Amino acid sequence: xxxKKFILPESEIPTAWFNIxxxxxxKPLPILHPGTRQPLSAEDLYPIFCEECSNQELDTTNEWIPxxxxxxxxxxxxxxxxxxxxxxxxxxxxxxxxIYFKNESVSPAGSHKLNSALAQAYYAKKxxxxxxxxxxxxxQWGGALSYAAKKFGIDCAVYMVKASYNQKPYRRSIMxxxxxxxxxxPSMSTRAGKDILxxxxxxxxxxxxxISEAIELAVSTPNCKYTLGSVLNHVCLHQTVIxxxxxxxxxxxxxxxxxxxxxxxGGSNFSGIAYPFMRHNIQDGKxxxxxxxxxxxxxxxxxxxxxxxxxxxxxxxPLLPMYTIGHTFKPATIHAGGLRxxxxxxxxxxxxxxxxxxxxxYDQTETFxxxxxxxxxxxxxxxxxxCHAIAATIKEALKCKETGEExxxxxxxxxxGFVDMAAYDSYFSGEMTNYELTxxxxxxxxxxxxxxxx
Amino acid sequence: xxxKKFILPESEIPTAWFNIxxxxxxKPLPILHPGTRQPLSAEDLYPIFCEECSNQELDTTNEWIPxxxxxxxxxxxxxxxxxxxxxxxxxxxxxxxxIYFKNESVSPAGSHKLNSALAQAYYAKKxxxxxxxxxxxxxQWGGALSYAAKKFGIDCAVYMVKASYNQKPYRRSIMxxxxxxxxxxPSMSTRAGKDILxxxxxxxxxxxxxISEAIELAVSTPNCKYTLGSVLNHVCLHQTVIxxxxxxxxxxxxxxxxxxxxxxxGGSNFSGIAYPFMRHNIQDGKxxxxxxxxxxxxxxxxxxxxxxxxxxxxxxxPLLPMYTIGHTFKPATIHAGGLRxxxxxxxxxxxxxxxxxxxxxYDQTETFxxxxxxxxxxxxxxxxxxCHAIAATIKEALKCKETGEExxxxxxxxxxGFVDMAAYDSYFSGEMTNYELTxxxxxxxxxxxxxxxx
Numbered sequence: 023x024x025x026k027k028f029i030l031p032e033s034e035i036p037t038a039w040f041n042i043x044x045x046x047x048x049k050p051l052p053i054l055h056p057g058t059r060q061p062l063s064a065e066d067l068y069p070i071f072c073e074e075c076s077n078q079e080l081d082t083t084n085e086w087i088p089x090x091x092x093x094x095x096x097x098x099x100x101x102x103x104x105x106x107x108x109x110x111x112x113x114x115x116x117x118x119x120x121i122y123f124k125n126e127s128v129s130p131a132g133s134h135k136l137n138s139a140l141a142q143a144y145y146a147k148k149x150x151x152x153x154x155x156x157x158x159x160x161x162q163w164g165g166a167l168s169y170a171a172k173k174f175g176i177d178c179a180v181y182m183v184k185a186s187y188n189q190k191p192y193r194r195s196i197m198x199x200x201x202x203x204x205x206x207x208p209s210m211s212t213r214a215g216k217d218i219l220x221x222x223x224x225x226x227x228x229x230x231x232x233i234s235e236a237i238e239l240a241v242s243t244p245n246c247k248y249t250l251g252s253v254l255n256h257v258c259l260h261q262t263v264i265x266x267x268x269x270x271x272x273x274x275x276x277x278x279x280x281x282x283x284x285x286x287x288g289g290s291n292f293s294g295i296a297y298p299f300m301r302h303n304i305q306d307g308k309x310x311x312x313x314x315x316x317x318x319x320x321x322x323x324x325x326x327x328x329x330x331x332x333x334x335x336x337x338x339x340p341l342l343p344m345y346t347i348g349h350t351f352k353p354a355t356i357h358a359g360g361l362r363x364x365x366x367x368x369x370x371x372x373x374x375x376x377x378x379x380x381x382x383x384y385d386q387t388e389t390f391x392x393x394x395x396x397x398x399x400x401x402x403x404x405x406x407x408x409c410h411a412i413a414a415t416i417k418e419a420l421k422c423k424e425t426g427e428e429x430x431x432x433x434x435x436x437x438x439g440f441v442d443m444a445a446y447d448s449y450f451s452g453e454m455t456n457y458e459l460t461x462x463x464x465x466x467x468x469x470x471x472x473x474x475x476x
Numbered sequence: 477x478x479x480k481k482f483i484l485p486e487s488e489i490p491t492a493w494f495n496i497x498x499x500x501x502x503k504p505l506p507i508l509h510p511g512t513r514q515p516l517s518a519e520d521l522y523p524i525f526c527e528e529c530s531n532q533e534l535d536t537t538n539e540w541i542p543x544x545x546x547x548x549x550x551x552x553x554x555x556x557x558x559x560x561x562x563x564x565x566x567x568x569x570x571x572x573x574x575i576y577f578k579n580e581s582v583s584p585a586g587s588h589k590l591n592s593a594l595a596q597a598y599y600a601k602k603x604x605x606x607x608x609x610x611x612x613x614x615x616q617w618g619g620a621l622s623y624a625a626k627k628f629g630i631d632c633a634v635y636m637v638k639a640s641y642n643q644k645p646y647r648r649s650i651m652x653x654x655x656x657x658x659x660x661x662p663s664m665s666t667r668a669g670k671d672i673l674x675x676x677x678x679x680x681x682x683x684x685x686x687i688s689e690a691i692e693l694a695v696s697t698p699n700c701k702y703t704l705g706s707v708l709n710h711v712c713l714h715q716t717v718i719x720x721x722x723x724x725x726x727x728x729x730x731x732x733x734x735x736x737x738x739x740x741x742g743g744s745n746f747s748g749i750a751y752p753f754m755r756h757n758i759q760d761g762k763x764x765x766x767x768x769x770x771x772x773x774x775x776x777x778x779x780x781x782x783x784x785x786x787x788x789x790x791x792x793x794p795l796l797p798m799y800t801i802g803h804t805f806k807p808a809t810i811h812a813g814g815l816r817x818x819x820x821x822x823x824x825x826x827x828x829x830x831x832x833x834x835x836x837x838y839d840q841t842e843t844f845x846x847x848x849x850x851x852x853x854x855x856x857x858x859x860x861x862x863c864h865a866i867a868a869t870i871k872e873a874l875k876c877k878e879t880g881e882e883x884x885x886x887x888x889x890x891x892x893g894f895v896d897m898a899a900y901d902s903y904f905s906g907e908m909t910n911y912e913l914t915x916x917x918x919x920x921x922x923x924x925x926x927x928x929x930x
Contacts, residue, residue, distance in 0.1 A: 023545065026552040029483055091477065098480040099560075099855050106553075110627075128582060130855030132894065172852050173564075192646075192897035199851050199900055397653050398626050401553050401584030440586065440894035443646035446653050 024109065028271040030102035035094050038086035040262040041078075042297040042369060043255060045304050048376055049082050050255075050368045051343035054330060056474075062340050069241055070248050071256075074145040078256035087259060089141075090148075096140045096173055100129040101263065105271035110399040112419070119422035120277060121415060123435045124268045124295055127402060131196075133437030134291045135166035135251055138260035142249045143170035153246040155179045155239045157207065157232030159287070160359030160407065161186055161193025162437055163251030168202035181207040181235045184227035186359040192441045207232040214238050214336040228353055229363045230335030237338050252288030252360075253333060253342075253367045261294025264434060269298050272432065279310055279432035281418055285410035286314035286323060286381065287360045289367035295434040300378060312379040314370070315414035317361050317389070319354040319457035322347050323374060323381035325464060331365055331471040341474060344371040347459070348467030354457035356386050357445035358406035364467070384413045385456040390449040392416050393439065405437035406445050478563065482725040484556035489548050492540035494716040495532075496751040496823060497709060499758050503536050504709075504826045505797035508784060510928075516794050523695055524702050525710075528599040532710035541713060543595075544602075550594045550627055554583040555717065559725035564853035566873070573876035574731060575869060577889045578722045578749060581856060585650075587891030588745045589620035589705050592714035596703045597624035607700040609633045609693045611661065611686030613741070614813030614861065615640055615647025616891055617705030622656035635661040635689045638681035640813040646895045661686040668692050668790040682807055683817045684789030691792050706742030706814075707787060707796075707821045715748025718888060723752050726886065733764055733886040735872055739864035740768035740777060740835065741814045743821035749888040754832060766833040768824070769868035771815050771843070773808040773911035776801050777828060777835035779918060785819055785925035795928060798825040801913070802921030808911035810840050811899035812860035818921070836868050839910040843867045844903040847893070859891035860899050 043049065052061035067076035078087060089097075108121040126134035146154050154171055157180070158164030164180040171178035180202050187194060187206040197204050207227045208215035214234035218225050225231075233250070240248035250257055265282075272278055282299050284292035292314050302308040314323055322345050331346040333339035346365040353362035366374065373379050393409035395416070396402070404412060411433045422429050439446065448454045497503065506515035521530035532541060543551075562575040580588035600608050608625055611634070612618030618634040625632035634656050641648060641660040651658050661681045662669035668688035672679050679685075687704070694702035704711055719736075726732055736753050738746035746768050756762040768777055776799050785800040787793035800819040807816035820828065827833050847863035849870070850856070858866060865887045876883050893900065902908045 023486070023549055023552065025486060026549075027486060029485060031483060032477070032479060032481060095477055095480075098477065130857075169855055173855075191901075192894070195897035195901050195904075196857065196894075198904055199848060199857055199897075201852060394653060398655060401623055401627070403584075403650065403653055438894075440646075440650075440892075441897070443649035443653075443895070447645075447649050450649070450652055 026107055026109065028105040028274045030267060030270060032098045034270060035097050035101050036089060036263050036266040038088050039259045040266060040298050040301065041081060041085055041087055041259055042301065043082040044085040045301055046372065047304065048372055050372045053368065054341040056337065056341050070237060072142065072145040072149050072151065072247050075142060075256045078259055079254055090144060093141050093144050097263065102267045103128050105268055107275065108400050111396060114395060114399045115416060115419050115423065117419040117423040118426060118428045119419040120428065120430045121419060122272065122275065122432045124264055124432070125435050126264060126291065127435055127438035131162065131166035131169050132441065133162040133166065133405065134261060134264060134294060135163045136170065137263055137294065138251065138257045138290065139166035139170035141260040143167065143174045143176060146247055147174040147176055151176060151245055151247050153177045153179065153243060154249050155236045155246060156249045156251065157181045157229060157236045159183050159186055159229045159362055161190050162360055165193060165196045165200065167249060168197040168200035171202065172200050178202040179239060180204045181209065181232040183207055183229060183232050183359060185355045189444065190441060196441065207235050209235060212238040226355060228335060230349055233334035234336035234338050237334065252290035253363065253365065255369055257290050258293035258367055258369060261290050262297050264294035265296060265298030268295060268432065277430045280429040281311045281313060281431045283313045283315060283411050283414045283431065283433040285361060285407045285436060286316045287407065288363045289370040291434050291436040293367065293370060296379065303378060313414050314379060314381040315410040316381060316383050317356055317358055317410065318383045318385050319356050319459060320362050321383045321459060322364060322366050324383045327468060327471065328371055328375050329471055329475045331474060333365065342368050344368055345374060346471050347464060348470040350470035351467040356457060357442060358410065360407045361410065382414050384410050387449065387454050387456055389413045390446065390454065402435065403439040404435060405439045406442050408436045480561055480563065482559040482728045484721055484724060486552045488724060489551050489555050490543060490717050490720040492542050493713045494720060494752050494755065495535060495539055495541055495713055496755065497536040498539035499755055500826065501758065502826060502830055504822045507822065508795040510791065510795050524691060526596065526599040526603050526605065526701050529596060529710045532713055533708060544598060547595050547598050551717065556721045557582050559722055561729065562854050565850060568849060568853045569870060569873050569877065571873040571877040572880060572882045573873040574882065574884045575873060576726065576729065576886045578718055579889050580718060580745065581889055581892035585616065585620035585623050586895065587616040587620065587859065588715060588718060588748060589617045590624060591717055591748065592705065592711045592744065593620035593624035595714040597621065597628045597630060600701055601628040601630055605630060605699055605701050607631045607633065607697060608703050609690045609700060610703045610705065611635045611683060611690045613637045613640055613683045613816055615644050616814055619647060619650045619654065621703060621705065622651040622654035625656065626654050632656040633693060634658045635663065635686040637661055637683060637686050637813060639809045643898065644895060650895065661689050663689060666692040680809060682789060684803055687788035688790035688792050691788065706744035707817065707819065709823055711744050712747035712821055712823060715744050716751050718748035719750060719752030722749060722886065731884045734883040735765045735767060735885045737767045737769060737865050737868045737885065737887040739815060739861045739890060740770045741861065742817045743824040745888050745890040747821065747824060750833065757832060767868050768833060768835040769864040770835060770837050771810055771812055771864065772837045772839050773810050773913060774816050775837045775913060776818060776820050778837045781922060781925065782825055782829050783925055783929045785928060787819065796822050798822055799828060800925050801918060802924040804924035805921040810911060811896060812864065814861045815864065838864050838867045841903065841908050841910055844900065844908065846870050856889065857893040858889060859893045860896050862890045
C-alpha cells in the first residue's frame with residue numbers, strides 16, 4: 023500500500039518558531055509612526071499588543087524563537103498535522119507532478135489560525151491581561167482566538183465583518199460555543215464604526231474597519247490588548263510550525279518541494295508554509311518557487327503597489343511598508359472572506375519585492391471548481407480561501423502535464439469548508455459571481471495610500 | 477509534556493474486521509421472512525444488498541473478516557484516527573477518572589460512517605453494481621456514502637429525512653459536493669412515500685420511512701443495490717476498525733478501559749468501539765462496562781421491548797429480532813437526527829439481553845450542555861449525536877469523583893458538529909426543548925411490533 027499520510031508524533035512539534043527576518047538579505051523597511059514618520063520601537067507597540075508579541079514583531083536578529091511549553095501543550099491537541107500525498111487528485115489531473123498538502127484543517131477551529139491564536143492568548147495571560155479583542159473576516163481567526171482565550175482563561179471580544187456575520191452565521195455560533203462576545207462590524211460601539219454607519223447605515227464592513235473597531239476597544243479598555251490573525255510579523259512567525267513540520271514530513275516522503283503554494287489574504291498561512299522552505303533558498307541555494315494565490319477581486323500582490331499604508335480603514339495603525347491596493351478599499355463580498363484584506367504583510371511584501379516569491383490571482387468560480395475537484399478526489403471539502411491554493415496547484419500540475427515534468431508541489435490546506443457550505447450552494451446553483459477590480463476602482467483606492475507616501 | 481494523542485501509522489490500519497457473531501455465547505436469533513416466518517439465507521438478501529455484505533450479515537463462524545486492500549487504501553485518507561486523552565475535561569470535572577476519546581470526527585465526511593460506506597461501495601463496485609441508494613437521518617451517513625461512491629466510481633441516490641433536510645441544509649450541500657442525488661423523504665418518487673404524503677402532506681419523515689423509499693428504489697432499479705449506515709451486522713462489522721485501533725492505542729497509553737461509552741442510534745458507532753473490547757469480556761474474563769447513550773425521546777434500549785419488528789416504517793424489510801419501540805414510531809425532531817431510529821441492531825439487542833452491555837438515556841439539553849463543556853475544554857465541537865456519549869462520560873466521571881475511583885473511561889467521538897451549529901444556536905438561545913416519550917405513546921408504537929409477535 024502506498025503511503026498516503028506522513029505523520030509526526032507530538033514529540034516532533036517544533037520547539038522554536040523560525041524568524042525569517044533574521045536571515046532576509048534585505049530587512050523589512052521600518053514601521054512608521056503616522057504622525058512623526060519616525061520608526062516605531064517595540065515599546066511603541068505595547069499600548070496595543072502584548073509586550074512579547076511587540077518584541078517579536080521587530081526582532082530582526084534571532085533566527086529561532088523558543089515556543090513556550092504551555093503553547094506546545096496546547097498545540098498537541100491537533101499538531102503535528104498530517105502531510106498528505108494527493109494521489110487521487112494527481113490521477114484525476116493526469117499529471118506527472120507529485121502533489122502534497124499540509125492539512126491544517128484538522129485543528130479544533132478548523133484552520134491554521136489556531137497556531138498564532140494560542141501563542142497570542144498565552145502571552146496575554148502571562149502578562150496579566152484579562153481581555154483580548156480582535157476582528158475576523160471569514161470567522162476563522164475569530165473562532166480560533168475564542169478557543170485560545172478560553173483555554174488560557176481570558177475573555178475575548180470579536181468584531182466580525184458584517185458581510186461574513188450574515189453570510190456565515192455558523193461561524194458566529196462557533197465563537198459563541200467557545201464563549202466569546204461577537205459584534206458585527208461596523209458597529210455603533212466605537213467611534214470608527216459610528217463614523218462609517220453615519221455615512222452609510224448599510225455598510226457591509228471590511229477587515230480594515232473591523233480592525234479599527236477592535237483596536238479602539240483595546241486602547242480604551244483597561245487590561246485589554248488587541249490581537250491580529252494575519253499580516254503582522256509575529257503572527258507569521260507563529261505560523262512557521264506548519265512549514266517546519268512539513269519540511270520533516272517531506273523528508274519522510276523522500277522529496278523536497280519544487281513549488282510551495284498557499285492562498286493569500288494578509289499572508290499568515292502563506293508565510294507559515296513558505297518561510298521554513300524559503301530559508302533554504304536564501305541560505306542553501308535551493309530554487310523552490312513560492313506562489314501566493316489571491317482573489318482577482320483583491321489583487322494586492324498582482325496589481326497593488328509597494329508603499330506605506332495604514333493597516334486599517336480608519337488609519338489607527340502605524341504606517342506599514344507593504345503591497346497594498348489602498349486602505350480605503352471596499353472589498354466585494356466574495357465567499358473567501360479571509361482574503362479580502364487590502365495589504366500584504368510587511369515581510370512578505372519585502373520578499374515579493376526582492377523576487378523570493380510570486381503571486382497569481384484567481385476568479386471566485388475557478389477556485390470553487392478546483393475545490394470541488396479536490397473534495398471529490400481527496401475527500402476534504404476545502405475552505406473558500408484554501409480553494410485558491412488548490413486552483414494554483416492544479417494550474418501548476420497541468421503545466422507539468424504539458425511539459426512532462428515530475429515536479430513536487432506542496433500546498434497548504436489552510437482550513438476545511440464545513441462551515442462554508444452556503445458558498446458551495448451558491449457555486450452549484452450557478453449564481454456565483456466573479457468580481458474583478460476595475461482599473462478605475464483600483465486607482466481610486468490606491469490614491470488613499472499614495473497620499474501617505476508623498 | 478504529557479502525551480495528549482496516541483497515533484498509529486497507516487501500516488497499523490487493521491487488516492481484518494472483528495466479527496463478534498463468531499464468539500457470542502448466544503448467537504443472534506435468525507432474521508425472518510415476514511410472510512413465511514422462515515429464517516432468511518444470505519441469498520435471500522441478494523436482491524437488496526451486495527452479495528458480500530449479505531454473506532457477512534449472516535456469518536456466525538468467521539471471527540476475522542479480511543479487509544480488502546482497496547478499502548484499506550481509502551481508509552488511509554483518515555485512518556488510523558487519533559486516540560486522545562481528555563486532560564482538560566478531566567480537570568474541569570475535577571475527576572480522578574482518566575478519560576480518553578477516539579476521534580472519528582477527522583474523517584472526510586466528519587464521522588465514523590465512512591468506515592462502512594467505503595466497504596459497501598467497494599463491494600458494490602466489485603460486483604458490477606452501478607448505482608447505490610440509501611437513506612440518511614442527520615446526513616452523516618448520506619455524506620459518507622456519497623463520498624465513498626464517488627471514490628469507487630458509482631452513482632449514489634440518497635433519501636434524506638425531511639426534518640433533517642430542512643434543519644441541516646448544509647448536509648445536503650456536502651452530499652452535492654460529493655456528487656450524489658438527494659431527495660427529501662417522504663417523497664412522491666416511491667409508493668411508500670406517496671402513501672404517507674397522501675395521508676399527511678406535512679409528514680416530516682423518519683429513518684424508517686426513508687429506508688422504505690430507498691429499498692423500493694433499489695429493488696425496482698436495474699443494477700442498483702441498497703446500503704444501510706447502521707443497525708445491520710455487516711455495518712457494525714466494518715466499524716470494528718475503531719475499537720481495534722483503540723485497543724492498540726490504549727496499550728500505548730498503558731491503560732485498559734473500565735468503561736466504554738458510545739451514543740446509540742442503530743448501533744454502528746457503539747459496536748465499532750465496543751466489540752473489540754467486549755471480546756475480552758467474552759473470551760478473557762475482562763469486566764469492562766459498555767454503555768450505550770440514547771436520547772430520552774427515542775429510548776429503544778432503556779424502554780423498548782426485545783421482539784421481532786420491521787426495520788422500516790412501511791414493512792418492506794425482513795423481521796429483525798431487536799429491542800424496538802415499534803416500527804410505526806414517529807420520532808420527535810431532536811437535533812441528533814442520527815439517533816431517531818426505532819430499533820437496535822440485532823447483535824446489540826442480543827448482547828443487551830445477555831447482559832454484556834447497558835443503556836442510559838439523556839435529555840437533549842443535557843447532551844448539549846455536555847457538548848459545550850467538551851468544546852470549551854477539548855476544543856472539538858461535537859455532533860449532537862456524540863454529545864450523548866459525552867453526557868454519559870461526564871456522568872460516569874462524576875461518579876468517580878464521588879467515590880475517588882481512578883477509572884479509565886473511553887468514549888467514541890463519532891463526529892464533529894461543524895454542520896450542526898444551528899442546533900447549538902438553539903441551545904444557547906434557550907429555545908431547545910426536551911421530548912420524553914409518554915407511556916401512552918410508547919404503548920401505541922409498541923403495538924405495531926407486538927402485532928408481529930403473536
